[in-house]
Amino acid sequence: MDFECSACRAVQPASPRVWRCANCGGVLDVASRAGFAPDLIETRDPSLWRYRAMIGTPEGAAPVSMGEGLTPLVPATFAGQQVHFKLEYLAPTGAFKDRGTSVLISALTHWGVERAADDSSGNAGASFAAYSAKAGIAAEVFAPAHASPAKLAQIEVYGATLHRIEGVREKTTEALEAAVAGGVVYASHAWSPFTLEGTKTIAYELWEQVTGRVGGAAASPQSNGAPDYFVSPIGQGSLFLGAYRGFKDLAAAGLIGRLPRMIGVQSTGCPPIVEAVRQGRDRAADIEKGPSLAEGIALARPIRDREILQAIRETGGDAVAVSDEEIRAGQRALARIGLYVEPTSAVVAAALLRCRLPGVVVGALTGSGLKSTM
Numbered sequence: 001m002d003f004e005c006s007a008c009r010a011v012q013p014a015s016p017r018v019w020r021c022a023n024c025g026g027v028l029d030v031a032s033r034a035g036f037a038p039d040l041i042e043t044r045d046p047s048l049w050r051y052r053a054m055i056g057t058p059e060g061a062a063p064v065s066m067g068e069g070l071t072p073l074v075p076a077t078f079a080g081q082q083v084h085f086k087l088e089y090l091a092p093t094g095a096f097k098d099r100g101t102s103v104l105i106s107a108l109t110h111w112g113v114e115r116a117a118d119d120s121s122g123n124a125g126a127s128f129a130a131y132s133a134k135a136g137i138a139a140e141v142f143a144p145a146h147a148s149p150a151k152l153a154q155i156e157v158y159g160a161t162l163h164r165i166e167g168v169r170e171k172t173t174e175a176l177e178a179a180v181a182g183g184v185v186y187a188s189h190a191w192s193p194f195t196l197e198g199t200k201t202i203a204y205e206l207w208e209q210v211t212g213r214v215g216g217a218a219a220s221p222q223s224n225g226a227p228d229y230f231v232s233p234i235g236q237g238s239l240f241l242g243a244y245r246g247f248k249d250l251a252a253a254g255l256i257g258r259l260p261r262m263i264g265v266q267s268t269g270c271p272p273i274v275e276a277v278r279q280g281r282d283r284a285a286d287i288e289k290g291p292s293l294a295e296g297i298a299l300a301r302p303i304r305d306r307e308i309l310q311a312i313r314e315t316g317g318d319a320v321a322v323s324d325e326e327i328r329a330g331q332r333a334l335a336r337i338g339l340y341v342e343p344t345s346a347v348v349a350a351a352l353l354r355c356r357l358p359g360v361v362v363g364a365l366t367g368s369g370l371k372s373t374m
């Protein structure tokens with residue numbers, strides 16, 4: 001298989017050592033992606049690997065799976081509107097990250113990688129540590145020392161070597177790049193082309209769920225197979241972009257008439273995409289990062305900023321910034337209907353408390369409340 005640069009379109013053979021474009025340093029994608037083919041769904045597999053024929057992995061790679069994906073879609077009345085919550089926190093490590101990690105670790109295992117590293121503020125690191133443990137890969141995780149103690153504990157309990165880095169988030173990335181220069185395989189959740197190959201399956205699932213093919217009754221009798229709105233947090237945007245690509249695949253296959261409006265939520269402490277939308281830019285805006293409860297999405301420079309902004313423009317979507325006060329209110333309001341998520345995920349609820357959206361609304365709840373206490 002090959003990787004293709006998302007910026008200059010240069011193609012190079014896929015390998016565990018290649019994590020960005022050799023030509024321009026841009027972020028890579030899996031080249032020649034398969035698209036969505038409903039006839040190829042392995043309907044008896046209750047995980048995202050039911051879409052195995054559509055997921056880009058090295059040829060012959062066996063899934064490293066713990067049942068990730070096929071998360072429940074739960075209808076609820078929330079803030080006076082009908083919302084379908086996609087319970088992404090019901091994943092093996094308590095966060096949606098397992099979608100991408102399962103695909104990534106499957107590739108690394110196929111390639112015989114024995115030592116790999118990731119940098120993460122928490123959930124991606126925990127997911128990486130867990131799937132590495134499952135696969136027998138020695139994992140090293142570089143995380144900011146100020147990250148949630150519960151998340152750091154989770155990373156360590158899986159047996160990963162945890163490097164706690166003092167200072168701003170970007171210092172963590174620098175420390176990791178030094179380790180990679182020393183020979184460890186960089187298996188970055190943010191950079192890896194395999195991440196979006198995993199997260200795109202959320203859209204495929206929504207199509208199966210919304211049309212009633214799996215998981216009981218259809219979400220809406222008038223539905224054309226996709227929600228009208230898809231709301232999710234944006235840090236690096238891996239779930240947001242995975243969903244966007246998955247919906248594009250569904251549209252290309254003629255299964256949905258139009259793309260859902262993609263609504264991305266950030267915190268007022270770190271809103272580079274919200275500011276870019278407001279200013280009409282096609283790259284993330286330069287922002288001064290402030291404190292925020294939503295630590296998991298506090299990224300000043302999302303790597304795939306161009307595609308995130310394109311997704312918002314193309315779908316008639318938007319980006320919203322919510323305050324800590326709104327995040328707390330959103331977390332409480334969700335818990336009062338039985339859904340307990342961490343603050344980073346509660347940004348979606350905060351946005352829904354403020355914005356009334358017409359039609360079928362899907363809100364992605366990305367991380368479990370058990371990962372943090374307020």
Ligand SMILES: [Zn+2]
Nearest residue numbers: 005008021024
């Ligand atoms: Zn390039």
